[in-house]
Amino acid sequence: MARHAPTHPPLQPLRQARKLRRMHAALDLLRTLAREQALVASAASVIGWDQETYLPDAAHGWRAEQLAWLSEKAHQLATSSRWSDALTAAENEGSAPALTAAMRREHDRATKLPGELIAREAQAASLGKQAWAAARKNSDFNTFAPHLESLLHIAREKAERWGYPHEPYDALLDGYERDTRASDIATLFDSLRPRLRELAATAVERSATRRAQLPAGPYPIAAQQALNAEIAAALGFDFQAGRIDTTAHPFCTTLGPRDIRLTTRYDETDFTSSLFGVMHEAGHGLYEQGLPTSEFGLPSGQAASLGIHESQSRLWENHIGRSRPFWEKWLPKAAQHFPQLRTIELDDFLSAIHRAEFSPVRVEADEATYDLHILLRFDIERLLVAGELAVKDVPAAWNDRFRDLFGFLPPDDARGCLQDIHWSMGGLGYFPTYTLGNLNAAQLFAAANQIPEIATATAHADYAPLLGWLRENIHTRTALTSPADLIQAATGRAPSPDDHLHHLAQRYTA
């Protein structure tokens, strides 16, 4: 048949297709290379997930070697000359400028660091984590200090290699929150400090006058797991493409385009601890599940930034999970799992979960005081990176600032400057994204609620319209858009702390 058919009409589109394929040949190769790199990097993620969830104690040594091999291989692939050549060729093709620009950014950052430096950092971070765990246990900053010194040295070396507009901290921050500068954060945080301080003081004072408490436990773990899964599914988390396991600290990790793993931890005296953990991580997970799966491993399949990622977790944890409409629906359901909840009034329950308190430990802090912890950390790490604060002076600097913000001294360094794991892994420049997440969450939630259909559904604890809006305005926009542009486009306004302050004032001081 085909041999007798007229040749011209079919050939025309065929030629076009060939031309199109030629036009995209470099981009196609680049996508193929990125897919391979994503396979290796995500294999490392599987192995890292297992390390936190199920790894037997004696297996850590071998596991570290497996992870190091896979991480090095993933880095090699992303910095190879094949990758570099394909990227340059794809840029010249010009068919996907936003994608190639984002890949250029990532590639340049990756290739500016020699393998030797990456290995040295991995080594220092591994030793640093161990030393930090022991130092925190004994509340002994001195044993951690030399490790922080090394990690700081490496962070500065990375910043110098990457380059920066004003100060080395900019280069570190840029890896977590692109196009954001330390001076912008400082200006923002300086303006927030007095308002947050006052708001927190009022919230804590009010909280002290109410004595609302959750009914006593036990809240059996199996019942917590059942309720958590029910709620995560009700938010829209797809258990066909994800699951929840148990770890020492809650997290969310992506093992493949349709494989998003959440974790939480359980407290038998307080079911809200694991639940808010799950809602927070499910917020991250919904973002990951909403990214375009066909673009996995490319900036066009990646989250925009940590500050945007954190906005999703905070939105679901705080704006939904701690709201009255949510508990109007879910308190009766929770009481089916936990009979002791049958008699508590909704108002008392909300008072209990809205307790505000000045406490030394960030991960146990409530919404009203949380950002103060971040302001403190940003100050310290910015000075450290700039070389304006010596490592040995960290405990004193921490305690001084803490007393100014919270009105008392941390009981010890374990609950002071040693409490967080971040610095021990070289994660300098990460902390500000938590508060950016809070601000973004409030701004996005306020904007979504301007849409009557969403506001009505959310007021009835139906979250499909809200999730749909987030999918459209945040999730599918990916890392091809900068965080600030994303917020501007989604909310019609530049990023601002107003909605967050308004939200805190409403919930904690109204």
Place this chain on the structure above:
Amino acid sequence: MARHAPTHPPLQPLRQARKLRRMHAALDLLRTLAREQALVASAASVIGWDQETYLPDAAHGWRAEQLAWLSEKAHQLATSSRWSDALTAAENEGSAPALTAAMRREHDRATKLPGELIAREAQAASLGKQAWAAARKNSDFNTFAPHLESLLHIAREKAERWGYPHEPYDALLDGYERDTRASDIATLFDSLRPRLRELAATAVERSATRRAQLPAGPYPIAAQQALNAEIAAALGFDFQAGRIDTTAHPFCTTLGPRDIRLTTRYDETDFTSSLFGVMHEAGHGLYEQGLPTSEFGLPSGQAASLGIHESQSRLWENHIGRSRPFWEKWLPKAAQHFPQLRTIELDDFLSAIHRAEFSPVRVEADEATYDLHILLRFDIERLLVAGELAVKDVPAAWNDRFRDLFGFLPPDDARGCLQDIHWSMGGLGYFPTYTLGNLNAAQLFAAANQIPEIATATAHADYAPLLGWLRENIHTRTALTSPADLIQAATGRAPSPDDHLHHLAQRYTA
């Protein structure tokens, strides 16, 4: 200090050490390459384990790609010219002849298969598994037949490339049970057939006269898990270097030198189903935990063969787990978990777990009839590989042989020639190792019981001396010794079916 010390005495050993290092330079490089290869292969194992235990449904596609990448990389490393050169150089050094000989065997087998063939086999096996699952579900052999045809074609092609002494089946079998030939198995199985047939018939007849049954369930899963873990630990399984999870079919897999994962499945009406699964897999796991960890990834850190591996699982499952002394100790303990066991007599309990029955499905078969299933499969697959049986004639050939052995016809192909997964993954030549495992288990257990200290301890359900003997005589001997030599050295006799037949006769017909 050091500069003033006399130079000669320290230099002498230093020179020797240097010379020694030079002498082993190639072996050291080979060990380094093997370690890297083991890192990659074991990373694939982690990912494969997760696939069977916790992978969300929608994630299978990406997971298959991750696995394919890691498997291909592991194959590339083991067949690289660096590896080949290092192996040749290490052979020339001559410092570890048994190790290099074993590595040469493996390397030659690996390099004889082109990557294209391996990829084609992986593809055919993946499609074959899917087609088999559907065919078994519908009991429709015709839809599986073309896949079996392809897999058989590939198996023959592999055999031709590997070469063989008499028939292509030898080359396939050699990959599972080295230095063993199809004709040896045929001679052995021919001699076993009438004796096993008679023994099974007597056992089934006797069993029918007793009506002993386990008390009715439910046996809650959490209680089964607690008892299984207690028993696995009592056998010597080290939970610091391993764990137990839940899967559709029990298995044991090694994710690293100190990371051995067992799985089982649960039946709430019969706690012995998960328990014997755990004891079987713990037998494999004890072997893996007993291998020298420093040699991980080398033949000097690997199990000797599948027939030896299976001897360990069968020994702990059948010779220990179905024995009177074991239940003298553990029935009262099991009754603490399951109150319905408090009133059953030990004799009745033993009768219940020693029930013999002619049934169509191998994985549900008891000890007395199990080997008949293997004899049948060996016959069929040997004829298939030799080209003396056409794929389309498999159901008829199966049913004829089954009726001769079992006295009735399988109810359908799903419970006949379609019941096992092995052929659908290209696993031709694997089945005989199950019966070799049974024979080896009985011979090893009989030999160990010749030692009074072991016999006495085992009679009191104290298994430390028995495990110690297995560690010394089997586990630490590794793949540097051939299966037959291992059995000869451990028991003082060539491999023989006598102890197995004696054991079955004692337990089922005495």
